[in-house]
Amino acid sequence: MKNLSRYLIKAQEEERKKIARELHDEIGQILTAIKINLELLKRKVDKELQNQIDENINLINRAIDEVRDISLNLRPSLIDDLGLTSAIKWYVEKIKEKSNLEINYILEFDPKEFSKDFSITIFRIIQEGLTNVVRHAEATEVLLKVIQKDNEIEIFIKDDGKGFDVEQVFKDINKGRALGLLGIKERVELLNGRIEIKSEIQKGTEIRINIPLERDI
Ligand SMILES: Nc1ncnc2c1ncn2[C@@H]1O[C@H](COP(=O)(O)OP(=O)(O)OP(=O)(O)O)[C@@H](O)[C@H]1O
Ligand SMILES: [Mg+2]
Missing domain, CATH: 1.10.287 (Helix Hairpins)
Known part of the structure; x- marks a missing residue:
């Protein structure tokens, strides 16, 4: 599998x-x-x-x-051309231009230690997470953190939007409706990582992902 x-x-x-x-x-x-x-x-x-x-x-x-x-x-060759940090910054700026979201971010990692596939995975997770905020959350503020800890990287995306019923959405996902979160989950699990989604109606959503560092896809 x-x-x-x-x-x-x-x-x-x-x-x-x-x-x-x-x-x-x-x-x-x-x-x-x-x-x-x-x-x-x-x-x-x-x-x-x-x-x-x-x-x-x-x-x-x-x-x-x-x-x-x-x-x-x-095209994630953007990551090759600019490096993961700049690619993420570029992406955040694009989202800011296209929405009225206030996006704060903290990027603390050393991408030199990441394989290309690992970098692409991180970029794709952020892309999907922020796109979901723009498309579904009706949020005003987002916090994005990508932080390298001892042996893992943590990605944290928090919005102050309308929230959603995580359990229900994952039931629907199994019926093949939405693919974004499922794609994230699969990519994370392939790298032996963990994903945790907390969402409260009218308060917002938090996604926390931890992926151990040394693995390649
Ligand atoms: N940050 C968020 N705030 C509110 N609702 C969200 C958020 N993220 C996801 N959702 C809800 O979860 C559902 C599933 O998200 P998912 O990314 O899997 O699919 P999608 O965005 O609808 O479609 P796509 O396959 O294009 O990603 C969304 O349709 C939306 O209802
Ligand atoms: Mg989506």
């Missing part, structure tokens, strides 16, 4: 990488080409049409930004 999960997680990461590359290289290139064409066209037309072209250029700029964001979200 663990081998299957491990294989599926690897396959999913590979697939995401491929989609990210295609999005960035194919769609990104085409959008940039359209933008250049419109800029050239703009010089040849009168003022009124120029404004209309500008509106379209703005739309294309938004699409280019979206494509970049989507492919960065999909």
Whole structure:
């Protein structure tokens, strides 16, 4: 069972990488080409049409930004390029831009000690945890902590949102409804870690994850 999960997680990461590359290289290139064409066209037309072209250029700029964001979200090579700490910071900033959430974070670890798979797991957990807060919690504040203790790393995500019935959600998960928390749980268990979710209606949710350090996927 663990081998299957491990294989599926690897396959999913590979697939995401491929989609990210295609999005960035194919769609990104085409959008940039359209933008250049419109800029050239703009010089040849009168003022009124120029404004209309500008509106379209703005739309294309938004699409280019979206494509970049989507492919960065999909592709953990961001972790290779920037390192885990910067990748997490980048992600938190993105979430801040897109929501009205106040996010405080404490990152205290030495990613040099982590394997690539280990770093990806940590990034994915944070991604899912924060995405859930944005999508479901109606929170105003989030605290994210990623802290290295003796032989383990602890990830803590706490929001002050509306909370949820954890037991009920996990029953639904077994019926195949939501996959985010299940994905986190599987990744954590593969690394022999523990996950604890506490949630109180109208008060908020706390997720605490501890993963022993030396393991690779
Ligand atoms: N921080 C949170 N605050 C409130 N409710 C939450 C929070 N996190 C999860 N939930 C609830 O738990 C459910 C399951 O979350 P899960 O991440 O597994 O699935 P999902 O986000 O609905 O879908 P996806 O598969 O895209 O992640 C959510 O639908 C939501 O009702
Ligand atoms: Mg989710």
